[in-house]
Amino acid sequence: MTTxxxxxxxxxxxxxxxxxxxxxxxxxxxxxxxxIMKGYSPRDxxxxxxxxxxKIADLDPVYRTRIxxxxxEHLHGTWHTIRLMEQKGAFGRMEAPLPSSAGRFWDMVMHExxxxxxxxxxxxxxxxxxxxxxxxxxxxxxxxxxxxxxPGGESVEYVEGTYYCPVRERANDVGGALCPxxxxxxxxxxxxxxxPYTASEYRRQQFISHYYQNYNG
Numbered sequence: 547m548t549t550x551x552x553x554x555x556x557x558x559x560x561x562x563x564x565x566x567x568x569x570x571x572x573x574x575x576x577x578x579x580x581x582i583m584k585g586y587s588p589r590d591x592x593x594x595x596x597x598x599x600x601k602i603a604d605l606d607p608v609y610r611t612r613i614x615x616x617x618x619e620h621l622h623g624t625w626h627t628i629r630l631m632e633q634k635g636a637f638g639r640m641e642a643p644l645p646s647s648a649g650r651f652w653d654m655v656m657h658e659x660x661x662x663x664x665x666x667x668x669x670x671x672x673x674x675x676x677x678x679x680x681x682x683x684x685x686x687x688x689x690x691x692x693x694x695x696x697p698g699g700e701s702v703e704y705v706e707g708t709y710y711c712p713v714r715e716r717a718n719d720v721g722g723a724l725c726p727x728x729x730x731x732x733x734x735x736x737x738x739x740x741x742p743y744t745a746s747e748y749r750r751q752q753f754i755s756h757y758y759q760n761y762n763g
Contacts, residue, residue, distance in 0.1 A: 555661060555668065556659050556660050556661035556662075556668055559655075559656065559659045559668060559672045560656045560659070562582060562672075563652040563653070563655050563656040563659075564652070564656070565578070566578055566579075566652045566679075567648070567649045567651075567652035567653065569644065569648075570643060570644060571640065571641050571642060571643055571644060572637075572640040572641075572642050572643075572644055572683065572684045572686075573636075573637040573638060573639065573640030573641060573642075573684075574637075574644075575644060575648070575679070575680075575683055575684055576628070576631060576632075576636070576637040576640060576680065576684040577632070577637040577638075579628060579676050579679065579680050579684070580628050580629070580631070580632040580637070582676060583625070583628055583629075583673075583676065586669075586673055588625075590669070590670060590673055591621050591622060591625055591673075593667075593670055594621055594670055594673060594674060595617065595618060595621060597667075597670070598614075598617055599614065602614070609695065609697065612695045613694070613695055616690065616691055616693060616694040616695070619691050620677070620681075620689065620690065620691055620694075621677060623691070624677045624680055624681060625677065627680070627685075628680055640684070644683055645682075645683060645686075645727075645729070647726070647727050648679075648683050648727075650727070651679060651682075651683070651727045652679075654722070654727075655672070655675045655679075658671065658675070658722045659671055659672050659675075677689075678724045682724065682727055682728055682729060683727075686729050687709065687729065688702055688709050688711060688728050688729065688730040689724045689728060690702050690711070690724075690728075692704040692709065696712050696713055700712035700733065702730065703733070708731060709729065709730035709731065710730060710731050710732070710733040710734075711725075711728065711730040711731070711732065711733060712732075712733040713725065714728060714730050714731060714732040714733070715732045
């Protein structure tokens with residue numbers, strides 16, 4: 547496995563995606579992601595956050611604050627979790643097999659990090675996917691933490707050992723979305739899990755498209 551170096555190209559990322567797609571256990575993937583992450587720095591995390599902040603600048607200020615808090619929690623929390631688990635040697639004890647969708651995920655990442663598409667910072671784009679893959683495939687948790695809000699008052703929830711997301715099955719047709727690979731279940735319609743303030747389907751779809759098309763940039 548090649549260590550990620552600053553200024554990575556689609557060829558380098560493609561090689562790493564192929565390597566990651568051949569792994570078979572959660573521990574192998576966790577260790578490999580930790581190794582690649584050594585080519586990044588806290589400054590890269592800040593750049594990811596700055597880019598996200600610019601792209602949601604037109605959202606309602608109250609909602610913008612709430613979603614920003616959760617994105618910060620995801621980015622910084624995952625970064626520190628990877629480092630801590632590596633330091634403790636936790637990956638060597640994780641022998642459970644990876645979910646069957648892991649291979650398809652890295653195929654998708656390789657496609658999304660194609661440098662034929664202009665105006666993309668491939669290093670940061672790949673970093674975003676690494677930070678999304680770790681919770682989903684190594685920890686079996688959603689990439690968007692419990693409490694991540696969506697328009698209308700709904701949010702990702704953790705109830706009796708199960709994660710639920712109100713848009714889990716509504717972003718499968720959005721290119722580069724993490725939703726098709728997420729271990730969360732779709733929040734049941736009409737369930738007590740959902741907020742009494744329900745967003746219209748149009749507003750949900752509008753947000754999903756905005757969020758993924760921008761945050762995946």
